Amino acid sequence: MMPHDSDPADRFSTADPAHAERPDKPEEACGVFGIYAPGENVAKLTYFGLYALQHRGQESAGIATFADGQVHLHKNMGLVSQVFNEQILSEMPGDRAIGHTRYSTTGSSLVVNAQPAVVNTQRGPLALAHNGNLVNTAELRQHLSDRGCEFVTTTDSEMIAIAIGNEVDAGKDWLEAAVSAFNLCEGAYSLAIGTPDGIMGARDPHGIRPLTIGILPGPTPCYVLASETCGLDIIGAEYLRAVEPGELVWITEAGMASFHWARQPQRKLCVFEMIYFARPDSVVHDETLYSYRLRLGERLAVESPTDADLVIAVPDSGVPAAIGYAQASHIPYAEGLIKNRYVGRTFIQPTQSMREAGIRMKLNPLKDVLNGKRIILVDDSIVRGTTSRKIVKALRDAGAAEIHMKISSPPVTHPCFYGLDTDTQDQLIAAKQSVSDIEATIGVDSLAYLSWDGMLQATGEDPKNFCSACFTGNYPIEIPDNMRRAKLILEEATV
Numbered sequence: 001m002m003p004h005d006s007d008p009a010d011r012f013s014t015a016d017p018a019h020a021e022r023p024d025k026p027e028e029a030c031g032v033f034g035i036y037a038p039g040e041n042v043a044k045l046t047y048f049g050l051y052a053l054q055h056r057g058q059e060s061a062g063i064a065t066f067a068d069g070q071v072h073l074h075k076n077m078g079l080v081s082q083v084f085n086e087q088i089l090s091e092m093p094g095d096r097a098i099g100h101t102r103y104s105t106t107g108s109s110l111v112v113n114a115q116p117a118v119v120n121t122q123r124g125p126l127a128l129a130h131n132g133n134l135v136n137t138a139e140l141r142q143h144l145s146d147r148g149c150e151f152v153t154t155t156d157s158e159m160i161a162i163a164i165g166n167e168v169d170a171g172k173d174w175l176e177a178a179v180s181a182f183n184l185c186e187g188a189y190s191l192a193i194g195t196p197d198g199i200m201g202a203r204d205p206h207g208i209r210p211l212t213i214g215i216l217p218g219p220t221p222c223y224v225l226a227s228e229t230c231g232l233d234i235i236g237a238e239y240l241r242a243v244e245p246g247e248l249v250w251i252t253e254a255g256m257a258s259f260h261w262a263r264q265p266q267r268k269l270c271v272f273e274m275i276y277f278a279r280p281d282s283v284v285h286d287e288t289l290y291s292y293r294l295r296l297g298e299r300l301a302v303e304s305p306t307d308a309d310l311v312i313a314v315p316d317s318g319v320p321a322a323i324g325y326a327q328a329s330h331i332p333y334a335e336g337l338i339k340n341r342y343v344g345r346t347f348i349q350p351t352q353s354m355r356e357a358g359i360r361m362k363l364n365p366l367k368d369v370l371n372g373k374r375i376i377l378v379d380d381s382i383v384r385g386t387t388s389r390k391i392v393k394a395l396r397d398a399g400a401a402e403i404h405m406k407i408s409s410p411p412v413t414h415p416c417f418y419g420l421d422t423d424t425q426d427q428l429i430a431a432k433q434s435v436s437d438i439e440a441t442i443g444v445d446s447l448a449y450l451s452w453d454g455m456l457q458a459t460g461e462d463p464k465n466f467c468s469a470c471f472t473g474n475y476p477i478e479i480p481d482n483m484r485r486a487k488l489i490l491e492e493a494t495v
Helices: 042-052 086-090 137-146 156-169 174-182 271-277 289-303 319-329 352-356 386-397 435-442 452-457 481-494
Strands: 030-036 060-067 070-077 096-102 117-121 124-134 187-194 199-203 212-215 223-226 238-242 247-252 255-260 310-313 337-339 363-365 374-379 402-407 446-449
Touching: 030 042, 030 187, 030 199, 030 247, 042 060, 042 086, 042 096, 042 223, 060 124, 070 124, 096 124, 096 187, 117 156, 124 156, 137 156, 137 481, 156 174, 156 187, 174 199, 174 247, 199 223, 223 247, 271 289, 271 452, 289 319, 289 452, 310 319, 319 374, 337 386, 363 386, 374 386, 386 402, 386 435, 435 446
Parallel strands: 310 374, 374 402, 402 446
Antiparallel strands: 030 096, 030 124, 030 223, 060 070, 060 096, 117 124, 124 187, 187 199, 199 247, 212 223, 212 238, 247 255, 337 363
16 A cells, blocks of 8 residues: 655755744644535635634645545645635535644654645545644554555654555455554544545544534535534534544444444543633533633632732733633733734744844734733743743833733643644753742743642543643653653754
């Protein structure tokens, strides 16, 4: 079984992220989308679904549609709106589609590593979109190599697709092949998979990354898979439920069937999805994440009261918690930082003289709001501390008399191996500095984090249902030593 290759010219990218300034927040790995909708323009619906999931990855985007047993694939580097246009979408026929928007974790930043990953099998082409990260990639790659499989990319996502295709070529049907392949995989994976016979959605036995199911109104069954419910809302699909940990859903012209392939699933949804990554209008556990983040701020106000004149947020991710803090503390909420929402990731770096002049591409303070005021500054997390330090300096320059920083999550002390691009432990400021040291480093008058108990109790769920390894170091899936070393080597190579 050989993987389907894209244009070899697409394998090369002039954008080198190693030379770009690394973000101070963890970057989400991917957004996935799948749709089965006979009679609908599935390419365009997938485009809009990915558009709503753009926050989950801004590096590359791709769509694969299926028509008459053939796959039509288009993917490239850039934002969804840059990769696709009306003409491209009009040339992608079919009644089912798989879409993906990517930020790389496993696999370098090249067009060939963009998704969906497409492979050819004896039953026809397969397209796979993956959110997450496997922890046994070396063993899986060796296993597949021993079976004679060849690789086009450096991604674990392609390995999953090839593993399924290899099982199909061994005589299994799509569902049997998928389950056999999943049993070879260890780590985090939420998948949307397209085949000539139907589409699949699946999550790993811990459900670390999210995946939801929706239905489009109409006379025939039209089902949608999306990383978040905001990907359903944008196309008018009704949210049905989440795909459960260790579940496989199979969507065809007959409707949707469900199979629980994992024997002992243990739900461990990434709590950072709740705190930061997912959009605040997305629904988790039957409520929007805005409501959860509001409670984080309320809890933070109870745990860490401070006398001040104003509560402001680091936009946009800190806004709900800041509003919650203001409501619970009865301190007025105000906009103190204005975000330029048209700034995405850029590989064009300001010159040193620009940096010294205080270039502010993303956030600009409101001097007349801040001047002379005692400020409570709310953000969702601090990772390396570099952005926090710049924001605090900008607030000082704008005349803030005092700055008390409140973080609506505990200190991030451990790296993630399940699909988030976090730094190695020695790059995480809270792993090597005390709270008082961090105060001095970022230049605030005081700093307070939300407690681990407060963060989890605010979910209203059993705390055991969440992965919070980035705060505790308690990884629900064992991390091999070679993967820990590989992350350190990658970090050293890109600093």
